[in-house]
Amino acid sequence: MNVTDDFPLLKNKPLIYLDNAATTQKPAAVINAVRKFYEEECATIHRGLYPLSINATRLYEHARERIAEFIRVPSQHIVFTSGTTDSINLVAQAVPLKKGDEILLTPHEHHANIVPWQEAAKRAGAKVVWCTLKDDLTLDLQDLKKRINKRTKVLAITQVSNVLGIVNPLKEIVAYAKDEGAFVLVDGAQAVPHMQVNVNQLGCDAYVFSGHKMYGPTGIGVLYLKDLSLEPARTGGDMINDVTAEGAEFAKNEPRRFEAGTPNMAGVFGLAACVDYLEKVGMGAIHAQEEKLLRRAWDALGSLPRVQLLGPSPDKERRAGILAFTVKGVAPHDVAEILARDGVCIRAGKHCAHPLHYQLGLAEGTNRASFALYNTDEDVDALVAGVEKVTEVFK
């Protein structure tokens, strides 16, 4: 796959960017759509009667349809937010909870899918319950099912771990939790960039992801929400039918019920252009490319004596292009620093997944390389050479 030319930053800067799980670089198609909005299309939506505003409104609703098609859901259930974190907060504030209710989380969660639930539990007097991992760091499905009971009001689970890259078998899990009557939120932040997602088939109540991790603009995110009658966490303009001195009547059964205030139109248009771009390249091709890179990295890094790779081999379990590892005797920040000096960008730390790291006894953190469609075999080789250099510097 040769798409480097589609990405201005990568074309202009010789660097090996392997921190794609944090954020991806942007293709010209996205940058141009954002610029076009500001240069040619800028107006508020839903309000003006002049052509510019009518056009912006049309483009905005078209974007909603494009994104809905991309994840296979009806467009009236697509709510635009500022990102995954924002989407989860919106849901965690909307799902009704009372004292004694339980919220089930997994050790694979990013802080974005932990903290809003801990706070919701605190407000309601509900309890956060954690399921466990097996030795290979995949979810223990038996244990997860055992922890789902009549008190379980919410299951919040990630489709792909942002540290381990493990793809969770969601269909089975979601069906089980739904049978028990739980509200199921799926964090798709690390799934949507790496594979074709069919939210309709997953059967969850909410599905959330960020534009900036899937080659789209920053500051734009998506919330798929099945039940549009939930209470909106944010109120104000745009989300009402009418407001009097006494009070407001909120929009019903429409996504704008959850979109108070002037939305991030540039972000929405950029995201729609991003979806067009991804479909042109093909999610299947992207997945295959990342899988190839993951295996190359897995085999080469795995053969270095002091390197420990986290999680199951891609031969055994489904994994997305995310790879966490440690180098014996070297702190993760020193590893990342030495690689950075040779232009290789990887992440060091606990990747907003502190509970997972504490559970694994890795309080110092790990290193993480994560792949995107523009990465090449040479990028993987540079990563491996960098890690070899680390082991030489820290003999």
Added chain:
Amino acid sequence: MSDALYRELILEEYKHPKNKGSVENPTSTCTKNNTLCGDKLTITLTVSDGVVTDVKFDGIGCAISLASASLFTEHIKGKAVAEIEQMDEKVILDLLGIELNPMRMKCAVLVLRAVAGALEVK
């Protein structure tokens, strides 16, 4: 293979740190974190007649933060509290003998913050 940041001195201090552990019956102690990196240092020290007579550090961190902790604890041992309180990041940089970007600066000065914290509560 060598690297300007990871000079011999730093690697040596990292692998064989001085003053690692904790002082028995310290007069004060302080723990500081570098939450973004995961570095964590605990300083234990003894002050007698306005002088730091013993100081040790314990914790986890990168080569820069641990080398810095080793060098700085060695540097302040036997010095007057009043003198140590005047020390700033320049002292750390001189001890390490390297230049640091702002991210790594946080690692290097963690020991300074922990010592300052310990001296404050003495």
